[in-house]
Amino acid sequence: MGDAGPLEESKTLRVAIIGGGPAGLGAAIALSKLPDVEVSLFERAEELREFGAGIRIGYNCWRVLELLEAADRVKGHHKTAIVHRNGLTGEQVGGTSAANLPIQYQPRRVRRTRLQSALISKVPPGVIQLNKKLASLDDLGAEGVRLTFQDGTNATADLVVGADGIRSVVRDHIFPDHKINFTGTTIWRVLIPVTSVEHIPELTVSTSWWHGPTGHIYHSFVDDPGEVPYEERMMEIAARNVVDPETVTAKTFSWGVPATKERVESHFLNYDPRVRELLSKPQEGQWKEFSAFAGPRLEKLTAWNKSVLLGDASHPLSGAFGSGAAFALEDGWILARAIEYARSTSAPLEKALEVFDQIRSPYYLRMYQHLDDQKARVVEAKKSNPNATFESSLAARMQAFGGEDALPWIYRNDIEDVWKTYLREQSVPNGVH
Template structure:
């Protein structure tokens, strides 16, 4: 860090990742942070969002959990938390009741905009520069300059943080060889009043995944009298032109994918007249998400996981936290931004690698069950795949405590591991205590 001069930082994107980055970086001294978003106004499209244990803990760390608390419920052991069912027969495959563990956060699945609003409550609106759609970046010795669609520029910056989501322009600039591809799947999502489905027999009381061989439907009563329906369906795209994100589609486009489902689901899906379609894109894992010592990617920009694990917001928060801690540590030590973002990369890469492994395992399970059940009944296939998938414990994803990971890294450094100079131990100790 050059002589305690103000470090100029640009955040591109004011989604959950960009906003959390702003909140974490704001705690550092000697930084000047600018945040840009291409949208004319910040508004979330979509439906509900699940706040898992790690998401919730992080919202507390960000100081905005109380903004969401009112929409969450304390666990009630008599109430169903989540079920998995065979979508064709309705047969129950697994059921979990709500937890009353005081250490586990309130059960919460809320409308997406409420998460956005909670984060926005901690970021003064005048800080966010809207209608600034990034189209290019330019690097010079002085730093990185952002070029926007309106032909204005900003910069140069010492550090640019790409929080610009799955179609990240920052990623395309830093890693031009990385390509997104359509997964041949779409998600259809909608929120409707609970009263519109209340008459349908066998409506589950908690979250429920209804599975068939090629599709699934998720139903969930939300916090405020709304009912959430989220589905996935395979839609091939031989022309390679499929693009949609929150695009309104008529009922007729949706219901045809789910005719084999049990009556409860067919009746539920018949209620909304319009749906929102999201074509799901993914891309290969980037082994490093930093570029040239002054650009770092976070959240969906870094790892386009297309909603797998239902925890993408938490992953973005965790990225933001580690990046801010690493830059803060570099400021304390008087080392470079480049070393800070390198450290960020080293801490986060193993976590993402483990997540991608889980996805590979799911694919392997599907192949294995397909081999065993070849020619057998589809119902058996579905039930064994769900049971095997549930047997693989993925709770570590939601139990992950990024502050602990960071503290442990500091402790290791203090013990003289990682080849770091032990003379910095007092500084690191101070940071560890603050963290």
């Protein structure tokens, strides 16, 4: 990817993707399938290595994984039953059963590494360049964008795809006024052998949430029993603690940094003994800490007529909806369709970016509005019942909890239908895809 002439003279579209998470890998797969598109993916890490523990794959994610031809390689635990408990007493307060969907679309909890390796296997050889941390971007006008990496090297591209996560360097350059802040939520995550907790009553029966006054514990299997022998199967634990962000004076960003056992356990001392035993199982050094940051919605996901944001970089929602991998993959697939569409009508790259933004921006607007409404409802409930106990608040939350069915526009989103609808609305008789 050396220096190139003016954009309109170059037949091949040179795309530089920054970041090798779900957004970057999905975009690399989808864009590499287009003719006359040269894709390079730059990832800062020395090796592509997912941290975190498990990830939920639901209908929206399965659909886009199918389109990327990676669904077959993603195996995990089929979530047939989910139990909600009062984390302090262990009393069951809610639950859901298997989703009413064909088996291949049912929600699964999978190891993050499985999703990642499935995606990597579909990226053509030579596309991914590791050890390439983007330091800065310069808009060269008709010449494209110059990328400067921390190792001092440069590249030039016609299109820069910012898939570099919540603390996006690309976003910092194209929208320098946008800022993210600590939300008050800290999450600790780990995978432990199922055999280490099999003796604890109830723990290995289902995926469970143990809710407490200022957080919760979530645990689930992450392996497909048809694939992984019992002794090797793992359980994911995600422990979450929430404080009022106003009370936090300074918070350095932690993302996948080790946390001591004492630090994690100290937030859940009054929980049910079964949960405390669960939390005691990981070895020292295994817990990883993630601090949740979020920022306001971006009015536009594209800039300079030659850059676009995907995934967490584009919508810093801090993991709300538990479906960020699906959103990231959907973004990349739609970007490829938009470029294909613009090229089929000999329209410039600017048109492709406009199409992408027209489809994805309103979707993220709807998510931000939903979260605002939810927040307003919580404030209202607190105001109308200031003396509510933890038990009564939990009961109200469980009653209001609609699960996936309450938000079909997220959890039943079919990105291929979204694209077909867009084409129909443009009165294109036969889609180019």
